[in-house]
Amino acid sequence: METQIATGSDHGEAFAAVVALxxxxxxxxxxxxxRALGDGWSWQRIADALGVTRQAVHKKHRKRREI
Amino acid sequence: xxxxxxxxxxxxxxxxxxxxxLRGDATIESEHLLLALxxxxxxxxxxEAALDAEEERALAAVGVSRAEFxxxxxxxxxxRPRFGASAKRALEGALIAAQGRDDKRIAPQHVLLGVLxxxxxxxxxxxxxxxxxxxxxxxxxxxxx
Numbered sequence: 670m671e672t673q674i675a676t677g678s679d680h681g682e683a684f685a686a687v688v689a690l691x692x693x694x695x696x697x698x699x700x701x702x703x704r705a706l707g708d709g710w711s712w713q714r715i716a717d718a719l720g721v722t723r724q725a726v727h728k729k730h731r732k733r734r735e736i
Numbered sequence: 737x738x739x740x741x742x743x744x745x746x747x748x749x750x751x752x753x754x755x756x757x758l759r760g761d762a763t764i765e766s767e768h769l770l771l772a773l774x775x776x777x778x779x780x781x782x783x784e785a786a787l788d789a790e791e792e793r794a795l796a797a798v799g800v801s802r803a804e805f806x807x808x809x810x811x812x813x814x815x816r817p818r819f820g821a822s823a824k825r826a827l828e829g830a831l832i833a834a835q836g837r838d839d840k841r842i843a844p845q846h847v848l849l850g851v852l853x854x855x856x857x858x859x860x861x862x863x864x865x866x867x868x869x870x871x872x873x874x875x876x877x878x879x880x881x
Contacts, residue, residue, distance in 0.1 A: 689794035732815045
């Protein structure tokens, strides 16, 4: 898709998109980790799928889920 | 840093932390301070709507919509959110605003001036999307101190 952002005409708009995409990616990660764990995925398998270490994924998501 | 803050200004910071935690945001940002403050002519609902509109618009600019993703409602954070860069900048801005006016204590209005100070970031963009004149709002706030 050709968007105005892709042409780099407005830096402010491009940064706004970067920030919003980061937030969306983080939310999508949270939701997907929760669903995968619910379906019986191990932390190691989730870590492999995300391309990070098991410790990293554990540290990031274990606490969030302890409510 | 907080020793010059009035009790009400400290309560704003605590309330901003609560805002971040309830929204599931890992860091306290200037938008959480804005949501924790009394803003002249703007309700909390209007601020929330402006922030949502900003995000929707930013995503639309790259052809993305939240509706395409099957996302659950955001859950409150179990851990304590940390201070993010934009909130730190806003609190520095509050100190600068107080210095500029020779005010000894930092009141919630100074915090609001700090939040309104930056030309970039989510707060500035959200207010722009909502058609709010940030400079005029800051002048109104300054008059109430």
